[in-house]
Amino acid sequence: MNRIVAKEEFSQNPGVKMMQIEAPRIARKAKGGQFVVFRLNETGERVPLTVADTDPEKGLVTIIFQEVGKSTMALGKLEVGDCLADFIGPLGQPTHMGDYGTVLCVAGGIGIAPTHNIVKALKAHGNKVISIIGARTKDLLFWEDKMRDLSDELYVCTDDGSYGIHGLVTKVEEELLEKSRESGEIGLVIGIGPPIMMKFVCKTSEPFGVKTLVSLPTIMVDATGMCGACRVTVGGETKFVCVDGPEFDGHKVDFDEMLKRQSIYLEQEKVAVERYRHGDDCGCCDECGGNQ
């Protein structure tokens, strides 16, 4: 159960990795926009990750993650053949499928992963999709080919100009929305990436009056609506990302509150990472041999 059957490293620093997990039921059931929760082992925490792709025939679920904390670092150390203690899903609401005409998908960094699965669903539903993918620098981009194959048009940006268009994804977003202003061609924007990027994707689309969905990566524990750790304010109301989301109308999301809530455990995260890097519980640390 929950065996890793494929692994690929997209970038080294920071580590961005892809894994395929054997989870036939989830692979059959998961729809675009939904997420899974993994737990590494008995002492592990429950970590949500949005599904990047599924292969229902082979029973595989693809996840892509950035090594930002102890749990994702330890996940990255696992190899093909290893198993996760828990791999739970699909969770949350799927992206609402409708006839939007043209959908503009704006993906930043690790957000390319969930966007891929959503674009796949939107295309299957008969929509035209224009995608913009971007990252800080060339090394952090991945799945350009897959996104190009799926999308009707693809734009690639890097903040530092090391690849594709030099500039932020929001620059291209604005140009495309401007072009569509007359025709009203773009009926929906979907923005997925770091919270700050999503906030600006929404700020960019707001004056054009185009509905914009964002997928919120909040902290979760049970991820079934039981604890409320993931609560966000949307249109003045408290919502639970795990059951009401993860996608919400970005023009109504209180991003500032969400960003503050994301920082609750920063101190503990530092302690955990430090302990993981130099502690005796990992046994796999390159720097100290795991015994320091």
Place this chain on the structure above:
Amino acid sequence: MAEEVNKAKKLPRHPMPEQEAKVRARNFDEVPFGYSNETAMAEASRCLRCKKPKCVEGCPVNVKIPEFVGLIADGDFIGAAHKLKETNALPAVCGRVCPQESQCESRCVLAKKGESVAIGRLERFAADYERNQGKMELPKIAPASGKKVAVIGGGPAGLTVAGDLVKLGHDVTIFEALHKTGGVLVYGIPEFRLPKAIVQAEVDYLKSLGVKIIESYVVGRIETVDELLERFDACFIGTGAGLPVFMKLEGENLNGVYSANEYLTRSNLMKAYKFPEYDTPIVKGKRVATFGGGNVAMDSSRTALRLGAEKSYIIYRRSMDEMPARDEEIHHAGEEGVEFLLLANPERLIGDEKGWLTGVECIKMELGEPDESGRRRPQPIPGSNFVVEVDTVVVAIGNGPNPLVPSTTPDLKTNRWGNIDADLETGKTSMPGVYAGGDIVTGAATVIEAMGAGKKAAVAIHEYLTS
């Protein structure tokens, strides 16, 4: 007889030794140590063995109380444990968390003029004795019926249904959403009140009877009830009251504000009190306020002390007399240093510019006329606002029904609060072959009431499968 009654009434019930308050307030070990063999026998011999035992009527699962107590008095502890298990699948749990003082013990004849037999403590003693002997005797299992039952939710209701139906020869599978089975027994009730090893032993016992358990399986998402009915002959829904209620106060999303569900789940299920050995973190507040006056509020405020709080307050809008928590829990909390700010209601949460909680503004209350619950209605005293400095708040004012299963089962009728409409005597729902019980039906109640609902549903499901 009258003489005997008078004699028994004069004997006070035997206290149960427990960890000293100051010490236990800083550790997660269980508070009481339990009776010794001798004390248990002495306590059990206080029982008058009434011909028409009122205590049994007071028990939602009708445990054969005089019989098991009598066996303890005779020194047959294993026999007592077996007698308990005839009607109660989880005696070690119930002996610890049941509100006996308002159930069996409140009906005890001795309680009229003196103190009732300590039925809960004796139940705990017998169940612990058997478990510690390491040989749990398996009951007779009826021949296989060829019928399959899906039980959704591995809490007290689901575990009871599963245990009863497997003994009747049915093929039972429990689907649990979390990675550990036990429901509120593992995520909600703290280690110091119900050690998780005890829950695990009860779950293992069910497995040894043949119950299959699939964890990390979120019914409603991975498979709906309708889909389950394609491969099972009947379904029982016991998904509990897992939807935290917030107060809709200004500042409720500040960092440091928890629902009791989150606070307790982090500490109990995820073992955040052992961070960083365990990965899940928790805010270890120095000044913690818990809102509410139920058992969950007591558990939260006592957990806060054990996580290192210097001040742990209960803020409750009525007075001590109206508090719904068990007397024992209130007493334990007080002993350990929890401070009660009574007749006070939170009005607003105050935070700093970084989004962290710094205080709670409350208003003083006074009690007016009784409301529909029979308790005197609290009313705010205008202008009596005051601020308590706190860095952590736990909101423990109740839970709603978890909507995951009802919202994904179109034919399942619910009431306006989202509870599943089910017959309280049988658990029958609006869907044929689908039964429900516990908090998902009644709203947040007790472990034993959920077990009582499970027992009734098991009888009805058995009838449905065999008729």
